[in-house]
Amino acid sequence: MSLGVRDILNRHKLMPGTSACPGCPENIAMRIISTALGENAVIIVVAGCSSVIQGMGPNSAYNYPVLNVAFAAGPAAASGIAAAMRTRGKNVKAVVWAGDGGTADIGMASLSGAAERNEDILYICVDNEAYMNTGGQRSGSTPIGASTTTTPMGKRHNKKNIPFIMMAHRVPYVATASVGYPHDLMEKIRKAKEIRGFSCVQVLCPDPYGWMFEPSKTAEVAKLAVQTCYWPLFECENGILKISDECLHCLDKRTRKPIQEFLKIQGRFKHADQQKIRELEEYVNEMWEKLKLMYKGNLKL
Amino acid sequence: MMEKVISGNDAVALAVKLSRVKVTGIYPITPQTYIIESLSEMKDRGELETEIIRVESEHSAMAATFGAAAAGVRAYTATASQGLLYMHEMVWWVAGSRIPVVMTVGTRAVGPPWNIWNEHTDFMSERDSGWIMAFASTPQEAMDLTITAFRITEDERVFLPMMIGMDGFILSHTKTRVYVPSQEEVDSYLPPRRQPYVLDPEDSIAMGNMFSPEDYMKLRESIHRAQIASKEVIVEAGKEYMKRVVPIGSYSTLNESYKLEDADYAVVIMGAWSLDAMQAVDELRKEGLKVGVYRVRFVRPWAEEEVVKALSDKSVLVLDRSVSFGRGGQLYTEVKASLPDTDIKGVITGLGGVSIGKNEMKVIIRKFVEKPQGIEWFYPEEARKIELRSPRYIK
Amino acid sequence: MSLNYQLFPISKPGKGAGGKTGNWRIVKPLVHEDKCVGCKACYIWCPEGTIIIKDGKVAVDYEYCKGCGICFNVCPAKAIEMVSES
Numbered sequence: 001m002s003l004g005v006r007d008i009l010n011r012h013k014l015m016p017g018t019s020a021c022p023g024c025p026e027n028i029a030m031r032i033i034s035t036a037l038g039e040n041a042v043i044i045v046v047a048g049c050s051s052v053i054q055g056m057g058p059n060s061a062y063n064y065p066v067l068n069v070a071f072a073a074g075p076a077a078a079s080g081i082a083a084a085m086r087t088r089g090k091n092v093k094a095v096v097w098a099g100d101g102g103t104a105d106i107g108m109a110s111l112s113g114a115a116e117r118n119e120d121i122l123y124i125c126v127d128n129e130a131y132m133n134t135g136g137q138r139s140g141s142t143p144i145g146a147s148t149t150t151t152p153m154g155k156r157h158n159k160k161n162i163p164f165i166m167m168a169h170r171v172p173y174v175a176t177a178s179v180g181y182p183h184d185l186m187e188k189i190r191k192a193k194e195i196r197g198f199s200c201v202q203v204l205c206p207d208p209y210g211w212m213f214e215p216s217k218t219a220e221v222a223k224l225a226v227q228t229c230y231w232p233l234f235e236c237e238n239g240i241l242k243i244s245d246e247c248l249h250c251l252d253k254r255t256r257k258p259i260q261e262f263l264k265i266q267g268r269f270k271h272a273d274q275q276k277i278r279e280l281e282e283y284v285n286e287m288w289e290k291l292k293l294m295y296k297g298n299l300k301l
Numbered sequence: 302m303m304e305k306v307i308s309g310n311d312a313v314a315l316a317v318k319l320s321r322v323k324v325t326g327i328y329p330i331t332p333q334t335y336i337i338e339s340l341s342e343m344k345d346r347g348e349l350e351t352e353i354i355r356v357e358s359e360h361s362a363m364a365a366t367f368g369a370a371a372a373g374v375r376a377y378t379a380t381a382s383q384g385l386l387y388m389h390e391m392v393w394w395v396a397g398s399r400i401p402v403v404m405t406v407g408t409r410a411v412g413p414p415w416n417i418w419n420e421h422t423d424f425m426s427e428r429d430s431g432w433i434m435a436f437a438s439t440p441q442e443a444m445d446l447t448i449t450a451f452r453i454t455e456d457e458r459v460f461l462p463m464m465i466g467m468d469g470f471i472l473s474h475t476k477t478r479v480y481v482p483s484q485e486e487v488d489s490y491l492p493p494r495r496q497p498y499v500l501d502p503e504d505s506i507a508m509g510n511m512f513s514p515e516d517y518m519k520l521r522e523s524i525h526r527a528q529i530a531s532k533e534v535i536v537e538a539g540k541e542y543m544k545r546v547v548p549i550g551s552y553s554t555l556n557e558s559y560k561l562e563d564a565d566y567a568v569v570i571m572g573a574w575s576l577d578a579m580q581a582v583d584e585l586r587k588e589g590l591k592v593g594v595y596r597v598r599f600v601r602p603w604a605e606e607e608v609v610k611a612l613s614d615k616s617v618l619v620l621d622r623s624v625s626f627g628r629g630g631q632l633y634t635e636v637k638a639s640l641p642d643t644d645i646k647g648v649i650t651g652l653g654g655v656s657i658g659k660n661e662m663k664v665i666i667r668k669f670v671e672k673p674q675g676i677e678w679f680y681p682e683e684a685r686k687i688e689l690r691s692p693r694y695i696k
Numbered sequence: 697m698s699l700n701y702q703l704f705p706i707s708k709p710g711k712g713a714g715g716k717t718g719n720w721r722i723v724k725p726l727v728h729e730d731k732c733v734g735c736k737a738c739y740i741w742c743p744e745g746t747i748i749i750k751d752g753k754v755a756v757d758y759e760y761c762k763g764c765g766i767c768f769n770v771c772p773a774k775a776i777e778m779v780s781e782s
Contacts, residue, residue, distance in 0.1 A: 016745045016760040019714030023764035027743035042372065042500045052511060055713020060507035063709040065500040067371055068509030069364060070390050076326065076361030080368025080376065081500065083324045083352045087374050092502060094368075110364070113357030182740050216765025216778075219741045399704050458697060460704075497704045507707040519703055526701035533697075 018061040023215030025205035036189035046074035048099035075114035104140030123200035128207040145276030173199035180222030212267025309440040309472035314339035316447035323374035326365030332469035333407035359384035363391035382409035396431030401454035418654020421623035433463040555604035561593035581662035650679040721763035731775035738767035
């Protein structure tokens with residue numbers, strides 16, 4: 001069942017006039033996700049763009065109860081909140097809202113611990129592939145070859161594959177999504193919030209200022225990432241992998257859109273040398289080989 | 302009320318159970334490990350209603366405890382030395398958020414080199430954070446302070462977290478007689494939980510998003526004023542505790558005076574070794590020396606008025622089981638700031654678990670009487686003879 | 697004892713937490729209602745929530761719209777035009 005557009009009228013929880021940059025994909029993600037999440041949630045916002053997007057006290061831009069916490073504390077604080085809600089007999093979901101820096105780097109231990117304990121939390125990683133809040137420094141989630149302020153000539157190491165790491169933790173639900181495909185994202189959030197256990201969704205958020213493209217093209221780039229198969233859309237429910245419809249064409253190399261179309265629209269790959277681009281393509285190809293095996297049931301992480 | 306022979310760790314675990322703590326985030330570290338083991342055993346036997354979250358680091362232990370507390374339930378955690386320093390960021394975060402949380406610190410030396418024995422430096426490193434900080438001298442006091450902590454922190458005049466220090470191994474592991482109150486007695490003493498705000502979808506609030514510099518400064522001043530206001534709350538909570546729960550103890554003042562009224566010399570000290578100091582004082586008095594003990598129980602808030610009243614006309618010796626490198630012992634610095642016109646001697650000793658008992662105390666006090674100024678590092682007789690044996694690599 | 701000193705780092709949800717963000721604009725979106733088919737793609741993708749549904753079609757809340765142009769980019773009917781703010 002997918003949510004018709006009529007159903008989502010005014011159900012989102014973002015108050016206009018946030019401190020986000022114009023064209024911010026994290027805001028798009030918040031609007032889409034809050035529509036699917038509904039009322040009964042507490043958002044734990046980890047240090048990142050969203051800490052600032054909420055605006056200045058005593059006003060807040062998120063129409064949810066929000067706990068702002070230190071960088072590495074998100075999943076642990078959410079575990080505590082989930083336990084407290086259980087004790088109080090309240091059906092309220094603890095939702096972590098973290099960036100890629102807070103997920104792949106500093107928050108990795110806390111995330112891994114919460115996943116191992118199968119805590120009843122929903123972990124959302126809004127992935128803009130760098131530490132954008134501080135101006136765009138490289139993170140573990142930055143792809144190889146991308147120019148950031150700490151890797152001006154291109155990052156030397158490849159992207160840390162968080163969804164695969166989470167699948168290896170054998171949690172009930174792991175999914176990837178993109179702000180270019182809102183109904184797919186809403187569906188996955190609706191599913192994840194019903195899980196009694198750990199679920200995580202990694203949402204691709206193309207940042208116009210960090211990735212260097214026109215802010216009006218945010219949704220377009222988010223779609224292109226999926227069409228060129230750079231960003232897979234899939235769900236892994238209890239170890240069973242399901243490739244989302246928008247991505248099925250990626251299973252065959254011949255039907256993939258060339259990745260160059262995704263890379264050339266962004267300024268951050270403009271000066272990347274050919275060797276790094278080849279490694280990036282190899283990364284994408286290898287990822288799809290593994291996804292194919294898992295999809296056919298021949299590999300379970 | 303029941304009489305039991307238990308250790309500080311056992312006593313604290315019982316206090317957690319009696320205070321009806323609902324959620325605890327735990328991570329093992331010597332010497333606190335068997336608080337959490339005790340809680341886990343009680344839970345598995347069905348005697349404890351606390352939900353236990355076995356997190357993957359101390360930083361997460363404080364984060365989980367904080368999350369639960371912000372979501373409206375009584376929460377507790379325990380740590381020591383390296384763990385306390387690792388969770389330092391979250392310790393400050395909790396105080397700034399004004400959510401009541403209670404923590405036990407089994408005090409222990411900080412590495413390198415590795416050292417698991419008793420020292421107060423880890424505890425003292427959190428003085429600036431905004432937490433109310435109390436230090437126990439017996440397992441009984443560790444339990445009493447833990448129970449009263451829930452009442453103090455949840456008072457609307459306070460709304461600050463509190464930590465209770467307990468000497469590693471000396472108090473945490475040594476068994477003594479403890480009067481353990483009944484569940485009914487503690488229930489009559491602790492009111493239902495209160496906190497300044499709660500995370501609840503029925504009334505959406507955001508905690509901690511950006512505020513202007515001026516607002517931020519006002520919020521910080523509020524923490525300071527709440528600390529000052531807590532002095533009154535601490536005394537009230539202490540007196541009620543002695544009336545309704547366990548009648549022994551000296552909780553009608555923040556700190557404790559022992560044979561101080563007619564004394565010429567005062568020994569300022571904190572922790573389990575205060576009792577050794579009191580024994581030393583008893584014996585020295587027989588030799589005619591008029592000396593007393595001022596036992597610091599609350600490091601924060603600092604009981605300025607009590608300190609000035611008790612010590613301003615005395616010659617003061619401060620014994621520190623911790624040090625702020627480049628300045629001296631922390632208690633020495635605090636007392637000196639309260640008594641600028643008094644001659645004060647600071648002695649740093651007992652670090653890393655070096656054993657200081659009654660006899661060493663007598664030596665220290667006699668030396669102080671001869672020369673009541675300065676800062677000195679004191680080693681017991683046998684320790685003085687040991688030559689540090691690590692190789693010298695200076696090329 | 698008065699509790700006036702007790703202040704907490706708490707905020708409540710409200711519009712304009714980032715200020716009057718309409719002032720950030722250099723260009724602004726203009727909806728051509730004759731071309732608009734009411735698909736609400738702009739409504740879904742607007743990062744600020746400043747596209748509002750009106751009579752089956754859409755309108756813009758100019759108080760907070762930042763002029764990013766995503767609505768213009770996603771509109772399948774090319775019904776939105778970005779015009780200069782002045």
